[in-house]
Amino acid sequence: MKARKAAVVFIFITVMLDMLALGLIAPVLPKLILNFLGGKPTSAATWLGIFGTVFALMQFFFSPVLGVLSDRFGRRPVILLSNLGLGLDYIVMALSPTIGWLFLGRIISGITASSIPTAMAYIADVVPKEKRAGAFGMIGVAFGLGFILGPGIGGPLGDFSPRLPFWVAAGFSLANWLYGYIFVPESLRHEHRKEFTLRRANPIGSLVLLRSHSELWKLATLQFLAYVSHEVFVIWALYAIYRYAWNQTTIGISLAVVGAFTAAISGGLTGRVVAWLGERRTLYIGQFFGAVGMVIAGLARTGGLYIASIPVISMWNISFPAAQGMMTHRVSEREQGELQGAIQSLRSIAFVIGPFLFSGIFAWFINPKHSFYVPGAPYYFAAVLLFTAMLLATRVEQPQFGQPSDQPIEPGETMSPEGIASSTVGPLIDSPKENI
Numbered sequence: 349m350k351a352r353k354a355a356v357v358f359i360f361i362t363v364m365l366d367m368l369a370l371g372l373i374a375p376v377l378p379k380l381i382l383n384f385l386g387g388k389p390t391s392a393a394t395w396l397g398i399f400g401t402v403f404a405l406m407q408f409f410f411s412p413v414l415g416v417l418s419d420r421f422g423r424r425p426v427i428l429l430s431n432l433g434l435g436l437d438y439i440v441m442a443l444s445p446t447i448g449w450l451f452l453g454r455i456i457s458g459i460t461a462s463s464i465p466t467a468m469a470y471i472a473d474v475v476p477k478e479k480r481a482g483a484f485g486m487i488g489v490a491f492g493l494g495f496i497l498g499p500g501i502g503g504p505l506g507d508f509s510p511r512l513p514f515w516v517a518a519g520f521s522l523a524n525w526l527y528g529y530i531f532v533p534e535s536l537r538h539e540h541r542k543e544f545t546l547r548r549a550n551p552i553g554s555l556v557l558l559r560s561h562s563e564l565w566k567l568a569t570l571q572f573l574a575y576v577s578h579e580v581f582v583i584w585a586l587y588a589i590y591r592y593a594w595n596q597t598t599i600g601i602s603l604a605v606v607g608a609f610t611a612a613i614s615g616g617l618t619g620r621v622v623a624w625l626g627e628r629r630t631l632y633i634g635q636f637f638g639a640v641g642m643v644i645a646g647l648a649r650t651g652g653l654y655i656a657s658i659p660v661i662s663m664w665n666i667s668f669p670a671a672q673g674m675m676t677h678r679v680s681e682r683e684q685g686e687l688q689g690a691i692q693s694l695r696s697i698a699f700v701i702g703p704f705l706f707s708g709i710f711a712w713f714i715n716p717k718h719s720f721y722v723p724g725a726p727y728y729f730a731a732v733l734l735f736t737a738m739l740l741a742t743r744v745e746q747p748q749f750g751q752p753s754d755q756p757i758e759p760g761e762t763m764s765p766e767g768i769a770s771s772t773v774g775p776l777i778d779s780p781k782e783n784i
Contacts, residue, residue, distance in 0.1 A: 356474065356483065358532045359467045362427060364490035365524045366461060369438065369517035371498015376506035376513050383510065384447040395447065399454050401700060406458025408696035412550065415465045415689025419682060420544040423470040424534040428525055433460035435521035442514035465688030472676045472684040473535035480676055482619025484669030492611030496604050542682040557683065557690050564678040566744050570737040571671050572694050574635065574664075577737070579702020580642070580730040581606075583710050590714065591723055592651035602655060609662035618666045627670040632741035634667025639734035646724025646731070664734075667741075674744070706730070 381395050382388075418426040437460055441453035468484070475483040502513040558568040588594040588602065622630050641661030648654040672691070679687045706726040712718060713725040722728070 356471065356486075358528055359427075359470050360486060360490050362431065362467055362524055362528070363464060363487050364494045365520045366434070366464065367491050367494025368498045368501075369434065369494075369520055370461070371494055372502035372505070372513040372517045372520075373438075373441075376502055376510040379506060380450065380510045381447065384450065399451065400703070402451070403454055403458040403461075404696050404699040406455055407461065407699070408693050410459045411465050411692035411696065412686070412689035415469065415685040415687070415692070416542075416544055418466040418469055418536070418685035419542045422534045422536045422541070423466050423473065423685070424528070424532060426466045427470065428528050430460045430466070431521055431525035431528060435518045435525060438514045438518035438521060442511045442518065465692040466685060468672065468688040468691075469684040470535045472688075473540075473681070477673075477677055479619075480669075480673040482622060482669070484672045485614045485618025485622075485666070487614075487669070489611045489615035492607045492609075492614060496607035496611070499603065536685075537681075540681040542686075555690050555693060557679065557686055558694075561678045563745055564675060566740055567671055567675050567678070568691075568694060570631075570635075570740040570744075571668075571675075571691070572698060573733045573737040573740075574638075574667070574671075575695050575698035576702050576705070577638070577642070577730040577733040579698060580706045580726050582703040583706050583726055586707075587710065587723070587726070588651065588654065592654060594651060598651070602658070605655065605658050606662070609659050610665055613662050613665045614669070618669050621666050622670055622673070627674050628741065628744055630670040631667045631674070631744070632738045634664050634670065635734050635738040635741060637661070638664025638667070639731040639738065642727045642731035642734065646727030648724075671741075 377399070381399075385395065414426050414430065434457060437453050437456040440456070441450055444450040444453060468487070471483050471487070472480060501516070505512045505516060555568075557564075559565050584603070585594075585599045588599055594602075618630070621633075625633065638661055641657045641659075641664065644660055645654060645657035648657060675687060675691065676684060706729070709726045709729055710723070713720060713722045
């Protein structure tokens with residue numbers, strides 16, 4: 349049991365530090381790009397868009413590859429190599445003499461940051477099926493904490509030097525790699541490993557897995573709608589500046605509030621709500637709150653009401669772990685890495701589509717040349733997508749669990765399909781194992 353807890357803590361820290369590192373460099377990356385381009389804001393804006401797009405594309409192409417590699421060789425080596433690569437990449441970016449080197453670093457970070465699907469697969473390996481949604485909720489806490497701490501630390505550090513946050517991010521990633529290398533065991537049993545094939549690693553081919561089961565396809569479709577909806581937050585700051593004349597401090601405080609509610613709801617409510625209502629109801633109730641919150645944000649005529657939309661929208665966070673848990677029940681233990689890679693590919697596609705979609709909607713509806721002036725239109729459109737996802741969620745079947753074993757498996761044992769422990773060679777993580 350201690351080994352399992354240590355492993356879950358490691359995954360929590362891994363995700364939090366990944367988000368923290370990304371948050372650390374977020375306030376200073378534009379400044380560094382500006383420095384390379386002689387302070388030209390228009391060129392810097394173009395390059396910043398290119399950096400964001402290439403990061404999303406690397407996630408799209410390499411998330412399935414790392415997921416399938418983890419199905420073949422185990423979760424531990426993939427996560428550790430990713431942490432090591434991310435740490436070294438931040439050093440490259442800290443030392444970059446030209447924007448070309450910085451761009452190369454962004455490509456590498458897009459590849460190495462693709463380990464989060466493998467981290468999710470690790471959770472699926474070591475947590476009983478009926479408890480996975482709660483465990484995925486704790487990963488939401490890690491995202492929230494990283495989102496709160498990263499920009500808060502990176503901004504002041506960037507005032508000393510725009511390169512300093514990259515060094516700090518490298519230190520966090522390398523420290524996490526060292527901790528994992530020393531203390532964290534492998535989670536994927538040898539009998540659950542699956543051969544590596546290019547079809548499964550292909551970003552398009554990996555999506556075929558999502559169509560292997562009608563219920564899985566429904567979940568994938570509604571989650572894609574949710575991922576696209578989430579990208580409305582790309583206009584959060586610009587919208588607040590345009591409509592409420594917020595300054596940078598107010599915007600920063602609002603983002604910290606978003607992170608705080610994300611962490612509190614993901615960690616404090618998700619597990620309890622799933623235990624009370626089940627995953628399916630949690631899924632569509634969370635999407636309902638998200639849609640209502642989007643409508644409030646679009647209608648808000650004052651900054652105070654805009655802030656008031658945050659806790660309502662944040663209730664949406666209970667739906668993501670519920671959907672993630674339901675999806676893991678529809679594939680075998682040998683395909684968890686492939687599944688998480690396919691899910692990350694969906695996120696990456698949404699990450700490419702969403703910013704252009706919502707910024708375009710915002711620009712069109714505030715353009716004085718057009719007859720319709722509706723600045724809240726992006727939020728209304730996000731609400732429509734979420735209401736659609738909610739309706740789809742009501743048609744998804746709730747998985748029925750058997751009687752899972754509550755007894756931890758001792759190192760050196762596996763659980764047979766009949767639930768009888770049998771000896772194997774080599775130490776394994778001691779985690780409960782359900783009948784399959």
